[in-house]
Amino acid sequence: MKEQTLxxxxxxxxxxxEKQGEIVVRxxxxxxxxxxxxxxxxxxxxxxxxxLAFIIxxxxxxxxxxxxxxxxxxxxxxxMAPSSDHWFGTDSLGRDMFSRTWMGSGIxxxxxxxxxxxxxxxxxxxxxIMGYFGGKVDExxxxxxxxxxxxxxxxxxxxxxxxxEPSMFTIIVALSITGWINMAxxxxxxxxxxKNQEYVLAARSLGAGPSRILLKHLIPNAMGPIIVTIxxxxxxxxxxxxxxxxxxxxxxxxxxxxxxxxNDAIKAMTVYPWRMLFPATLISLTMLCFNxxxxxxxxxxxxxxxx
Amino acid sequence: xxxxxxxxDLRVNFKVRGxxxxxxxxxNFHINKGEAVAIxxxxxCGKSVTxxxxxxxxxxxxxxxxxxxxxxxxxxxxxxxxxxxxxxxxEMGMIFQDPMTSLNPTLTIGRQITEGLIKHQNMSASAAxxxxxxxxxxxxIPNPAARFNQYPHEFSGGMRQRGMIAIALACNPSxxxxxxxxxxxxxxxxxxxxxxxxxxxxxxxxxxxxxxxxLGVVADICDRVIVMYAGKVVESGTKWEIFKNPKHPxxxxxxxxxxxxxxxxxxxxxxxxxxxxxxxxxxxGCSFCARCDxxxxxxxxxxxxxxxxxxxxxxxxxxxxxxxxxxxxxQEVSV
Amino acid sequence: MSEPLxxxxxxxxxxxxxxxxxxxxxxxxxxxxxxGETVGVxxxxxCGKSTAxxxxLRLYEPTSGSVTFNxxxxxxxKGAKLKQxxxDMQMIFQDPYASLNPxxxxxxxxxxxxDIHGLAASRAERxxxxxxxxxxxxxxPDHATRYPHEFSGGQRQRIGIARALAVDPKFIIAxxxxxxxxxxxxxxxxxxxxxxxxxMGLTYLFIAHDLSMVKHISDRVAVMYLxxxxxxxxxxxxxGSPAHPYTRALLSANPIPDPEIEATRERxxxxxxxPSPINPPxxxxxxxxxxxxxxxxxxxxxxxxxxxxxxxxxxHYASV
Numbered sequence: 001m002k003e004q005t006l007x008x009x010x011x012x013x014x015x016x017x018e019k020q021g022e023i024v025v026r027x028x029x030x031x032x033x034x035x036x037x038x039x040x041x042x043x044x045x046x047x048x049x050x051x052l053a054f055i056i057x058x059x060x061x062x063x064x065x066x067x068x069x070x071x072x073x074x075x076x077x078x079x080m081a082p083s084s085d086h087w088f089g090t091d092s093l094g095r096d097m098f099s100r101t102w103m104g105s106g107i108x109x110x111x112x113x114x115x116x117x118x119x120x121x122x123x124x125x126x127x128x129i130m131g132y133f134g135g136k137v138d139e140x141x142x143x144x145x146x147x148x149x150x151x152x153x154x155x156x157x158x159x160x161x162x163x164x165e166p167s168m169f170t171i172i173v174a175l176s177i178t179g180w181i182n183m184a185x186x187x188x189x190x191x192x193x194x195k196n197q198e199y200v201l202a203a204r205s206l207g208a209g210p211s212r213i214l215l216k217h218l219i220p221n222a223m224g225p226i227i228v229t230i231x232x233x234x235x236x237x238x239x240x241x242x243x244x245x246x247x248x249x250x251x252x253x254x255x256x257x258x259x260x261x262x263n264d265a266i267k268a269m270t271v272y273p274w275r276m277l278f279p280a281t282l283i284s285l286t287m288l289c290f291n292x293x294x295x296x297x298x299x300x301x302x303x304x305x306x307x
Numbered sequence: 308x309x310x311x312x313x314x315x316d317l318r319v320n321f322k323v324r325g326x327x328x329x330x331x332x333x334x335n336f337h338i339n340k341g342e343a344v345a346i347x348x349x350x351x352c353g354k355s356v357t358x359x360x361x362x363x364x365x366x367x368x369x370x371x372x373x374x375x376x377x378x379x380x381x382x383x384x385x386x387x388x389x390x391x392x393x394x395x396x397x398e399m400g401m402i403f404q405d406p407m408t409s410l411n412p413t414l415t416i417g418r419q420i421t422e423g424l425i426k427h428q429n430m431s432a433s434a435a436x437x438x439x440x441x442x443x444x445x446x447x448i449p450n451p452a453a454r455f456n457q458y459p460h461e462f463s464g465g466m467r468q469r470g471m472i473a474i475a476l477a478c479n480p481s482x483x484x485x486x487x488x489x490x491x492x493x494x495x496x497x498x499x500x501x502x503x504x505x506x507x508x509x510x511x512x513x514x515x516x517x518x519x520x521x522l523g524v525v526a527d528i529c530d531r532v533i534v535m536y537a538g539k540v541v542e543s544g545t546k547w548e549i550f551k552n553p554k555h556p557x558x559x560x561x562x563x564x565x566x567x568x569x570x571x572x573x574x575x576x577x578x579x580x581x582x583x584x585x586x587x588x589x590x591x592g593c594s595f596c597a598r599c600d601x602x603x604x605x606x607x608x609x610x611x612x613x614x615x616x617x618x619x620x621x622x623x624x625x626x627x628x629x630x631x632x633x634x635x636x637x638q639e640v641s642v
Numbered sequence: 643m644s645e646p647l648x649x650x651x652x653x654x655x656x657x658x659x660x661x662x663x664x665x666x667x668x669x670x671x672x673x674x675x676x677x678g679e680t681v682g683v684x685x686x687x688x689c690g691k692s693t694a695x696x697x698x699l700r701l702y703e704p705t706s707g708s709v710t711f712n713x714x715x716x717x718x719x720k721g722a723k724l725k726q727x728x729x730d731m732q733m734i735f736q737d738p739y740a741s742l743n744p745x746x747x748x749x750x751x752x753x754x755x756x757d758i759h760g761l762a763a764s765r766a767e768r769x770x771x772x773x774x775x776x777x778x779x780x781x782x783p784d785h786a787t788r789y790p791h792e793f794s795g796g797q798r799q800r801i802g803i804a805r806a807l808a809v810d811p812k813f814i815i816a817x818x819x820x821x822x823x824x825x826x827x828x829x830x831x832x833x834x835x836x837x838x839x840x841x842m843g844l845t846y847l848f849i850a851h852d853l854s855m856v857k858h859i860s861d862r863v864a865v866m867y868l869x870x871x872x873x874x875x876x877x878x879x880x881x882g883s884p885a886h887p888y889t890r891a892l893l894s895a896n897p898i899p900d901p902e903i904e905a906t907r908e909r910x911x912x913x914x915x916x917p918s919p920i921n922p923p924x925x926x927x928x929x930x931x932x933x934x935x936x937x938x939x940x941x942x943x944x945x946x947x948x949x950x951x952x953x954x955x956x957x958h959y960a961s962v
Contacts, residue, residue, distance in 0.1 A: 010605035011632040014596075030789055031744055037324070198741035202802070205699055206755045206809065207728030216754070220745040349824035350795075463915040493686035493851065495912045498895035502911055520825055523897025526904045546901045564829035565899055566858035575836075576858065578829035582794045 035224075038300040045296025048289035055286055059109060062102030070099040071254040079272045088278045091264060100256050101278045107257040108238045108283065111171055115237035116230045118176040123183025124226065128214050130184065131191025138188075145181045153178040157240075161249045168251050171244060175237050186229050190222035224301030231294035235287040242283060258283040311481055311514050312338040312361070317374035319356050319365070326587040330356045332538035333374070335613065338482065343508055343515040345525040345546075347561075348535035351583055354518045357535070358484050361516070362399055363391050379481070397427035400475030404487035406467035410459040416443070416470045417455035420477050427478045442473040445510075446503050465496035469503060476507060483508075486518045501528050522565060526550060531621075534558050537584050537594035540613055544622035554616050554624035556599045593627065601628055646674035647845050648698070648813055653707035655690075655697045663920050667693040669869035670707070672946070675813070680839065680846040682860030682877065684853055684892070686916055690869040691849045692736075695815045698847070699731055711813065729759055732806035734835075736818035738798035742790035748776070748801055749786045755808035775804040779834060796827035803834065807842075815847045820855060832859055853896045857881050862952075865889050868919050868927045871946060875953040885955035888928050926957070934959060 039045055063070070067085060074094035082089045088097035126145070130138045157174040164170045194200065195218060203213050219226075238258075244250050245259025253260070258279045265275035319331040331353040338344050346354045359365045360372055363383060376383040378398070386394065395401075403409040411419060420439035424430045430438065436455070443451035446469040459467055468488060475483055485504065489497035505528045508515055517529060525532055525546065532549040534542040534557065542555040553559045560579040581598040584590055590597070596606040605627050613625040627633055655668040667690040675681045683691045696702050698709050700716055708715045711730060719727050735741035742751055752772045753762070762768035773783035779800040790798055799819060806814055816835065820828040832855060838844060850856045856863055856877070863880045865873040865888065873886040884890045894910040912931045917923050923930050929939040938958055946956040 006605060006609070006630070006632065008632045010609075011603045011627070011630065014602045014604060014606070030747075031791075198735040198737055199743040201696070201701055202733065202735060202741055202805065203743075203754065204701055205728065205731075205733045206805075207725050207758050208754070212758070216746075217743050221743065223745075349826060465915055493916070494853070494895040495686060495891055496915070497897075498909060498911050499913075501897075502909075521897065522825070522899035523904075526899050526901045527897045550899065550901050561825055562899060564826050566829075566832075566854045567898060567900070576829035576833055578833055579826040580830070582796060582827070 035300045039296055042296040042299065045293050045300075048293040048296070051285065052289045052293065055105065055282070055289075056109065059102050059105045062105075063099060066096060066099035066102070068096035068099055070095060070103045070256070072096070079268070079275070081272075082274055089272070089274045091275055092268065095254075097261075097275060097278060100261060101258075101282060104256045104258040104261045104279055105282055105286070107168055107251055107255065108241055108259070108286070111168060111175070111241040111257070112234040112238040114172045115175045115179055116233040118172065119180045119183045119233050120226070120230055122176070122180040123229075124187050124219065126180065127184035127187025128191055128219060131188040132195060132210060132214055132218065134192070142188075145184060148178055149181050151178070157244065158247075158249065161244070166249050166252055168255075168257075171241050171250065174244075175240055179233065179237070183226070183229050183233070186225050187219075187222055190225055191218050194218050194221050224298075228294055228298040228301060231290060231297055235290035235294075238283065238290075239287060309340045310337050311340045311342075311379065313375075313377040314357075314361070315375040315377070317357065317360065317376065318372065319353070319360055320371045321369050322371070323369075323587070329586050329589055330538055331360070332586075332589065334535070334538075334540055336533050336540060336543060338514050338516060340481070341508075341512045341514055342531060343505075343517065343529045344531045344533060345517045345519060345529040346533045346535055347519055347522065347525055349520060349583060351537075351586070352535045353538040353586075354535050355486055358401075358486050358516060358518050361484060362395055362401055364401075393427065396423045396475075396480070397478045398480050399482045399484060400478070400480040401484045401486065402468070402471045402475050402488050404490050406464055406471050406491065407459075409471055410467055410474075412459050415456050415458055416462065416473075417457075419470075420474050423474065423478050439473070439477065442477050443470070445507065446470070446473045446476075447499070448473070465492055465499060468492060468496075468500050472500075472503060472507070476511065476513065479511060480513065482514045482516065484516045484518070487520070488517070489524060490519070490521070497524070504528060522550075522561065534561070537589060538586055539594060539625065540623075541595065541626070542624040543613075544616070544619075544624075548616075548619075548622040552616075552622075554622070554629070555595075555626050556601050556628070557595045558624075560598075560600075593625075601626075603627055603633065605630075645677075647677040647679075647712065648847075649674040649710045650698060651708045651710070653694070653697060653709060654705040655693055655702055656705045659920065665920050666690075666869050666922065667919060668697060671864075671866075671869075671871050673864055673871065673874060675845055675847060677812075677845055678839075678843055679862070680848055680860045682856035682863040683847065683849045683866060684851060684856050684863060685866035686851060686892075688868075688916055688919060689866040690919065691866050692817050694866070695733070695817045695847060695849050699733055699815055700727075701733075725759070729809040730811055731813045731815070732809065732811035734799070734802055734806055734814060734816040734819045737822050738795045738802060739790075739822075741802050742798055744790055747787050747789055748772075748793075751790070751801060752776070752786075752805050752808050755805055759809055761809065771808070772804075775808055776801075778807065778838075779804045780830075794827075795823050796830055799823060799827075799831050800834065803831075803838070807838065811844070813845045813847070815849070817849045818851065819848075821850060821852060828855065835859070853881075853892060854898075865892065868917065868922050870927065870956070871954075872928065872957070873955045874946070875950075875955075879950075879953055885949050885953065885960040886928075886957045887932050887934055887959075889955075891931075891933075928957075 072095060076094065077090055078092055078094040080086055080090045086096050086098065088101055090097055126141060130141050156177055160174045161170050200213060200217050203217055241250060241257060242259030245257050246263045250260050251257050261279040262276060269276050314334060314336050317331055317334045321328045321330055334357055346357065348354045361376060372384060417439050420442055421435035424435040424438055440451045440455055443454055448454050448466060448469050462470060489500050492500060501524065507513065519525060529546055532544065532546050533540055536557050542558045549558060553562060563577040564579055566576055579598050584594055592608045592610055593606040596602045611625045611627045613623045614629060616622040616624050650671060650673050653668055653671050657665040657667060659665055671694060685691045697704050704717060708717060711727060716727050749772050752775055753768050756762040756768055756771055762771055772786055776783045776786060781797060781800050820831050823831060836859065839846060848856060848859050860877045862875065863877045864871045867888050873880065873889045881893065884893055891910045891912045898904060910933065914931050917930055925941045926939040926944050929935040944956040944958050946954050949955050949960045
């Protein structure tokens with residue numbers, strides 16, 4: 001029993017300092033770090049992230065380690081199977097498939113990333129304006145978005161490519177014309193929810209103007225859904241590009257994207273399956289990783305999961 | 308008096324990132340038949356977790372529960388999920404703080420009352436309907452027959468809470484657990500709901516556990532009061548003992564920090580300084596030590612036991628001030 | 643009484659909900675606040691007290707009426723004068739969890755007020771001022787680099803107060819500043835507000851539904867019901883001899899933490915719910931729930947009249 005060990009001196013009053021004051025026990029973490037810690041516990045998302053990092057690295061430095069240039073034709077050695085000289089084999093013109101695959105991956109990733117960037121900039125600005133100002137402004141812009149959205153996007157894309165030269169630039173422009181609308185709507189919804197939060201009212205009562213409120217208060221707090229939308233936009237754009245290339249509307253030879261490589265390979269799929277195997281595996285892996293990573297990111301950033 | 312519920316050394320832990328939150332840390336109390344008992348305390352003191360554990364409403368994991376909850380001589384903590392279904396609604400009813408989210412928006416109020424009656428009491432649909440309409444009129448809903456067929460969104464906040472009470476009491480349970488039932492309501496509506504609860508308790512002999520932070524509500528409808536702080540019971544007794552002769556410095560502090568309508572304006576409020584401890588790392592000694600005006604050296608490392616006050620078994624307090632070595636406070640602060 | 647600092651004249655704020663539905667949140671309210679005074683506003687949810695507070699601060703544009711601050715109509719201010727008004731009038735919000743931007747550190751939350759009005763010449767000065775403010779509201783300045791979610795409700799409310807004080811305001815509207823806080827913390831915040839009022843000569847409009855706290859802090863109290871002020875008097879007068887039946891019902895419904903009083907006092911329990919402010923009752927708006935309503939109350943709307951010196955009530959049968 002503790003009773004016996006107590007002495008009268010134990011019953012002296014404590015001074016203010018002797019009592020343990022207010023201690024903040026938990027370590028200081030920002031919302032971003034919190035999300036990162038949660039993401040780290042998601043194994044699949046982390047594996048995807050590592051695979052993506054690897055793909056991007058090889059894409060950037062692939063040309064340096066490749067044994068052959070991506071354009072050099074070698075009609076002596078066409079349609080070769082993978083070997084120590086040509087790691088991924090060669091195509092019908094004897095060009096090195098390793099080199100061409102990573103070249104194509106580069107183009108595909110660029111299309112994805114640029115399209116996502118355009119979506120981000122245009123979508124956030126438009127969505128921010130619609131959400132913050134509301135009323136008539138919102139009504140007009142929103143109607144405009146709806147009209148644009150109701151035009152079959154594939155039609156717009158194909159028309160545009162027919163009018164302009166088929167190139168990476170054309171594809172990015174074509175994908176961006178309607179691509180940002182989704183982002184704008186997501187941002188608009190977020191801003192509308194957030195703009196009645198008391199911290200926004202507090203900023204307004206301090207005299208903050210619309211641009212400060214949008215940039216400092218609203219957009220940072222809508223960043224979670226924005227980032228998730230971007231990670232989902234990238235694979236969609238890659239996929240759209242592959243599809244267009246497959247139709248022959250993509251980048252033109254000697255440049256190649258993963259889509260054009262698959263398109264080339266498909267003609268001789270039964271005879272030379274490896275020409276199909278590498279670009280198809282790469283594009284599938286990239287898409288899968290982006291999707292799993294985006295999912296994980298959404299879980300990590302979703303405030304509803306927060307305690 | 309006959310004991311309906313006896314809780315012994317109840318502990319509930321939650322695993323979170325960065326440690327284990329010890330939400331309830333060895334709680335003992337009992338409820339007699341026909342009694343209204345309040346559990347008061349601030350947010351995070353473990354009062355809601357305790358209430359939900361009584362009905363086994365907290366999924367485990369993440370919760371880890373130990374101790375014992377004897378209800379009508381049966382151990383609640385060892386019941387299977389199936390057995391609990393028969394106890395919930397039939398033997399114990401519960402009403403929650405937010406009447407907006409605790410009713411199913413896609414079912415009529417009538418349907419939500421009859422559901423339990425048909426399930427637990429094998430009533431026919433028509434008998435259940437008659438009973439449901441009777442319940443609605445008992446809780447003071449005007450025109451109950453028409454209201455029976457309405458959906459929750461057609462009810463106002465106060466009406467919804469009445470509906471919740473009707474659902475909770477339809478099967479005539481022996482225990483009603485009310486978790487902050489009036490916190491979301493306006494004072495004039497709160498007065499209505501409290502009156503309904505009090506009437507029904509007298510009429511049906513139901514025991515009530517009222518979870519609240521509002522000392523005024525406690526003084527109004529409860530017989531006994533259990534004061535919780537940082538996951539422990541720090542004082543318990545009849546409402547007269549608690550309000551007129553509080554022994555624990557936390558109870559005293561709580562009573563002092565609420566202004567009263569009959570208080571003079573220039574009398575300053577006496578707040579309790581600081582904030583409650585983080586229950587990931589609860590203090591080794593008395594959990595109120597850091598905020599206590601009376602804190603002594605012994606309080607830092609030794610947790611006081613809940614002991615009878617002046618040999619009175621009904622009034623208990625967990626404070627080292629009751630120890631014979633402790634010097635009596637210079638003056639008794641009147642509350 | 644000295645010249646009023648804030649005068650609210652015939653203020654109305656309606657919201658058009660579409661489909662011909664107009665929510666009359668604030669409907670012709672009139673009152674004034676003297677310098678250094680605390681006026682409390684009480685009423686149930688939906689009575690328009692928060693909308694009134696936000697409209698007086700010009701967070702909402704009014705439907706009609708005016709608010710003068712130091713003799714100037716704040717709804718007519720533009721540019722630099724409007725900016726000055728934003729410094730003079732500040733607000734403390736209800737929800738300590740929603741009123742601080744979760745992505746900003748405490749330094750930036752408070753520092754933003756200084757940035758907007760250019761009150762700190764350098765980063766060092768900004769930091770010093772933020773630390774002074776934290777110290778003023780009883781927080782440890784070392785915690786300035788932390789984020790809001792690391793603080794408890796009471797601490798966050800102190801941060802909100804520090805933000806309001808950063809611009810050196812003269813008039814503060816506190817919109818239910820303590821109703822989201824625990825009992826033991828409420829008294830801390832109220833005491834802090836009273837200390838600051840004494841130190842800095844602040845004027846408060848204190849909006850709450852907690853009658854006992856409003857009585858404690860206020861010099862005068864206004865009771866609102868469905869967008870209108872139904873009674874306005876010195877706080878001890880209002881609580882001691884309420885003239886309007888609604889005020890009497892509110893006071894009697896407020897539970898008192900004393901079993902002795904609870905056991906003996908007679909309650910007026912109002913029947914029915916608050917009517918909708920979209921379609922308020924005719925005549926006296928309270929007649930649907932009033933225990934003493936007559937036919938006259940159903941048709942004739944009572945005016946807010948002085949029933950005793952400084953004590954206003956809008957009831958045909960007001961008794962003092």
